[in-house]
Amino acid sequence: MASTDSMKDLLLARDYRRAVDEGRALLAEDPRNAQAWVFLGEGLEQLGQKRAAWACYNRGWMLDPAAGWVEAAKARLFPLAMGPLPGWLEELLAVPRVTVAAALIVHNEEKTLSKVLEAVKPAVDDIVVVDTGSQDATVEIAKAAGARVFSVEWQDDFSAARNAALAQVTSDWVLWVDGDEVLDSEDVEVPRTVAGLFDGLPEPVIMRIVQVNRLGNRWEPNYDMSRLHPARFGIRWWGRIHEQLGPPEGGVYAKSYPRPVVRIRLIHEGYQPEVMKAKGKLERNVRLLEKSVQDDPNDVASWGFLGRERYFLGQLDEAIDALYRAEQLAAQNPSYGRVAEVRQFLTEALLARDRVDEALAVAERAVAESANFPAAWYLLGKARLTKALALLRGAKEAFGKSLETAPTYRGIVSFDSDIARWKAPAAIADVLKLSGDWVGARAGYERVLSTAPELEIVRKQLEQMDRQIAALAHNVAITKAKG
Incomplete structure (x- = not known):
């Protein structure tokens, strides 16, 4: 039976023709299998069919936008991806024709809206714009771009505005775009392709897109934005702000839908700190969220x-x-999918408040329940490191106290005189080394040897440090010479 595992085995065995045959059979059954498209592309590439290979890789990339192989494959094949495709591959790549509408809610977006609509227009069949009271040229720009424009009164409720836009949609599928998000030109074909691939399923699927955010001098992809869905199932928006798509009744968590991510990249600069500050977005968000929890304390x-x-x-x-x-x-809402994020920020906030033991407990819960979430493991490490550094500081203080109390102690119970002579000073030097203060550590070890020259273990510690320092200096010199 054809499977991605058997395709992988055939590729490893260099039986590329059979791998291609298995890929064709598998994708005829399930054209949404991203890995099968990638393996089919690999088989075709090995057979020298560059154009066909890139077409398969591209479809796999649409269905798995976070794939790490993309840039290398693109560099190898894209310049060579010319000429017709084999007829069987054309058929395999074909998807049912469905219509897609872009839907936007806007308010004073005259600086960005024209570019946004120009970018999305070739990707959709209709554009619905709902304006919530703009005082600039937003409405005129939207109409000039060919959008159908409607006006609603702003009610401190983003879901209400989005649902008003949804009521005007007549297409099969809806792609939600904000007034400052520009569709990547490389992804123009993706909304209709993805909608066609998933349209025949008996239950709704809500597609996540890739919001590519500019943060300072870098671009950061965000894969958790649910923005593309079929119109016929009654899916609607819930929540005053940070609104989410969900079932028609019962709230956003009344029913859980599959939410695969697809390669629809929306380029966004609205999270730049200066933009957030200028628009007062965080303060506005807090105000609306406070209203939300007042409306429903269990939200x-x-x-x-x-x-x-x-x-x-x-x-x-x-x-x-x-x-x-x-x-x-x-814990009472099993369909809630953001508990890992909650624990992420809770751990960070607790650490910032120096509530380290609490932060450790939260991070441990995070990795126990979200073991595949990289941030959970990172924050567990951060909490443990913070705890370890605090313990090191406490250890240094305790060792210092042992030195401080030794000269004046007159109790009945005797203590090891080596504590004051070399054990506590050596332990303090150990703490300094572990804390990164190698200068202080080295000086400490030398003081220990001056009072206890018989301590070979301390001498070896110094020799090892000197070797490491010499190696580091050598590496630094090489790096400077290359630079």
Whole structure:
């Protein structure tokens, strides 16, 4: 039976023709299998069919936008990807024709909207824009771009505005775009392709897109933005802010839907600190989230977002309270998918407040329940390191106290005189070394040897440090010479 495992085995055995045959059979059954597309591309590449190989890789990339192999494959094949495709591959790549609408809610977006609509227009069949009271040229720009424009009164509720836009959609699928997000030109074909691939499923699928955020001088992809979905199942938005797509009734967590991520990249600069500050976004978010938890004290999502936003504002104590509340409510909401994020910010906030033992406990819960979440392991390490450094500082203090009390001790119980002579000073030097103060550590070890020259273990410690220092100096010299 065809499977990605058997394809992998055939590729490793260099039986490329059979791997291609298995890939064709597997993808005829399930054209949404990203790994099968990649393996099919590998087989075709090995057979010298560069154009066909890139077409397969590209489809796999659409279905797995975080894939690490993409840039290398693109460099190898994209310049050679010319000419017609084999007929069987054209058929395999074909998807049912469905219509897609872009839907936007906007407010005073005249600086960015024209570029946004120009980029998304070739990717969709219709554009629906809902304006929430702009005082600039936003409405005129939207109409000039061919969008169908509607106006609604702003009610401190992003979901209400999005649902008003949703009511105007007549296409099969909806792609949600914000007024400052520009679709990557390389992804113009993706919305219709993905919609066609997933349209025939009996249950709805909500697709996550890639919001590529500019943060300072780097670009950071965000894969948790649910933005593309079929219109026919009654899916709607829930929540005043940081709104989320969910079932038509019962709240966002009344029913869980599959949420695969696809390569629809929206380039976004709205999270730049100067933009956030100018628009007062965090303060606005906190205000709306406070309304949300007043409306529903059991709204786990709003508590989580409120804690996150308060953390960003430096309101650490309030953030901790909100995040603990979200973690507590998450236990009663198994469909809530952001508990790992809640624990991430809770750990950070607790560490910032020097509540290290609490932070350790939260991080340990995070890795126990989200073992595949890299940030959980990182924060567990950070909490353990913070604890270790605190223990080192405490150890140094304790060793120092042993030296301080030795000369004046007159108690009945005697103590080891080597504690004052060399053991405590050597232990302090150990702490300094572990803490990164090698200059202080080396001086400490030398003082120990001056009073206890028979200590070969300390002499060896010094020799090892000198070798490491020499090696480091050598590496630094080589790096400078290369630079």
